[in-house]
Structures are given as C-alpha cells and as structure tokens.
Amino acid sequence: MKIFIETLQPQPLWQYFYAITQLPHPSGYTDKIRQFLQDFAASLALEYKTDSAGNVLICKPASVGLEQAKTIILQAHMDMVPQKNSGVAHNFETDALQVFVAGNWVKATDTTLGADNGLGVAAILAVLASNDIKHGPLRALFTNDEETGMHGAFGLDKAFLQGDILLNLDSEDEGELFVGCAGGIDADFVFPLEMVTANPDDMAIVIAVSGLQGGHSGIDIHLERANANKLLFRFLKMAATSCDARLASVLGGSLRNAIPREASAVISIPVNKRDGLIRLLEETSVLFSKEYYGIETELRLDQKPHDKVKWVFSNAFQEKIIHTVCAAPNGVFNHIPEMPTVVESSSNLAVILTDERRLVIKYLLRSSVESKKQALCAMHDSFFTLAGASAVFFGDYPGWQANFESPLLAAMRAVYKDKFGLEPTVKLIHAGLECGILGALNPQLDMLSFGPTIRFPHSPDEKLAVDSVQRFWDFLIAGIESVATNKNAV
C-alpha cells in the first residue's frame, strides 16, 4: 500500500501524510497523533509544549542570519472527521486507513481520508524537518478537536500564539487564499403556550412543507433557497383567515446550522372548511413552485388527516405567532463592502417547535464583523421582545474580519503570481474557522488560510488532488522564504 506514496512529490510531505493516515486520530481520540507529534519534535531536538486543551506547539529557530525575521505560526488541526460507508467494519479509534491513488486523486477505501487536515499537518512536519528552506522563527501549532466544535482553539494557551503571522493550512481549494470567516451565535426565542380546548366537532389535519434543498446555513444562505418554516407560516396565515384553521402544534427544521428543509403543523378546522382548505393548499403549492422555479424543484406542500386534537392555540396566541414568524428576520442581511457578492451577515430561522408548555424559535446568527454580529443579536432581541418572547443567546464565537490592506495578503499574492503566473482568488467564508478564535486571542496576527484541493471532505468520498499538493507546497515554501527575506515587505 505504501508503495504508491514513493512515487509522489514532494516526498517528505507524502511520507508524513501516509504516516498520519496509519495513526487513528478521529476527533476525541487524538492521543496517538499527539504522541506522534511530540516524538517527532523530540527526534529533531525541537522544543515543544502541550497545553491543557491537547494542542501541541513545536518551535524551530530561524535559519542562521534570519533571526530578526517575522515569526510565522504554521497551523493545522490534528483531528479528522470519522465517516465511513454503511456496512463497513472500519474502527476509527483503532484501525489504519486504507489509502490508494486513482489517477490524480488520493482516497481511502470506504472512509474519510483525513486530508482535512492531515495534509496540512504533514506539510508543517515537512517544513520543520527540512534543512534547505530559508526561514525566520517558526512555530508549528497543531490544534485539537477542531471538527467537533473547535475545542482546541477555544482552550488554547494564549502563549502558543506569540508571533507576527499565522498561516492556517485548513482550506480546500489550491489557488484560493482565505482572508476572513464569519463568527456566529445561537439564539432561542421562547413563548409560553396559550392553549384552549379545541372544538370537538372540528377535524384535524397535518400540513407539511417538504422536499426543499436546505443546505448549510452560512455557506448556502445566499442561494435564495426556500425556508420551510417561512413557507409553512405563509400558508398557515392564509388558512387561518380563509378556513378558520386553528394551530395545535408545529415542528419545523432540525439543525440550527441547516436551512430548514421540512416543516409541519397540526391544525384543527371545521369539517365544512375542508374542501376550501384543500383548494387553497393546491393553489398555494403551485404558487410556491412558481416562485422557486429552478431552485426548489422538489418542493411539496401536502396535507393528510390526523387524530382529533384536544387543545389548540388561543386566538390571540395564534395571531401573535403567525404574525411573528411571517415577519421574523431571515436570510442575508448585508454583503462585504469590498466583495459585494460575499455575505457578511445573515440569520437562519432554523427551527420552530412546540413542546408541552412552550413554542421555541431557534436561530443561528452570523457575521464576519463582530459589532455587526452584536447588532444582529440586538435586532433579533428587539423583534422577539416586541412579540412577547423571552430571548437566550449562547454559543458565541468570533469571526475573522478581512483586512484587505494586510501586508501578508499583498506579499502572498505577489508570491503566487511570481510562482505560477496567475492571480490567486481571494475569498471569505461565511462559516466559522479556527482563525476567528485564534485572531481574537492575538489580534496582532496577520493571518491567511490556504491548502491543497480536497473534494467531499467529511464524507467517505473525500479525495485529495495529487497535483495540487506540489503547488500548495511550492507556494508555502516560497511564502515562508519571502517572509524570511522580506522580499515582498510583509
């Protein structure tokens, strides 16, 4: 199996990558890879430290004569996402991955490959082991358990971030330089239920919106996909007015970081309003499909009978909730001024549910600008306070606001152009990266994120483009040398 690795370039990097694939290292089980990193540092007589969150720092002194150069922190996360095809016996806590090459791609049989972020770790080890790169002081930071909530970054010993420049090697498209990411915060808005007895002669029906595309609540929020909660309540508002529908319960969406794909409500209506309701439902279904033509091709608005309900929302409560959800903030709020197609702030009306006593509306709010994230919180808080809900905010994490004047960005763009004869693409991601947390711990850091090309990370189809690895490496080395010699005035 190892034989294929011996044909790939650059050799040291591929050898380290292969070694990492043979060490079980899923999130939550990083002891073996941590030991491997510590042993590596000891074997090269490099100073290393481990903090209480399980992060490892390895320091390499500058090349002779370059001691005054800026200090670069090279950073990657040590854990991988353990995903396998169904029916496969692989145990991520004990088994090595079965790695192979198919054309230009490196893959693992039936499992994630862990190129996210094992390839970044391997590149850093190859830099540390090398004797022929001109470099200033280097600090290699390997963070723990990024994939399950960035626990390593949140618990990081601040002293590990002493330096001037941070290169995060956890991006997935060679030729793209990431300069910013969104921060996020969770919000729950809670209404105490106000129920009254249902008319015993009424019938109950389930109304369901389904078949929507959904997607990531940050990365896909600009795609104008339908929000199942919003569509459901648009219909319920009409059904309440024209068919005397009374809401009994609601369940829409599932994950806070997903655009809701499905939502349903149980309603109670007079038997003689049933035909009218079905007509309204059919007309509205056609209307929604036309509105979302070309985007939501599988959209469905359906009804089916339900056992009679005992309790329904009081008139006043129903009116309040329908108005609230119909008017509630959702979607893109603004774009990045310097990059008008990229989302800066957004809100996802992710989940609406009723339990025995409460109706809860759950949001994830994002912005790459901290003050704008706080403004989003204030706006949602005001809106739901007016509606009579109580608000809870939690799970706050900082974004990474892009600095388009960054000397590092200018230098690395010049390095890329010099090396490959073309401009790299400068990008921001509307989702969380460790850079947001690291930058908040040391605001002086000039940061950039890049990596080789990885497709389908976090799935058993994960694959790494062989040719992109050489280019990624060449760019990384040229960047380190450029900073060391201050060729491009970082």
Ligand SMILES: [Zn+2]
């Ligand atoms: Zn990653």
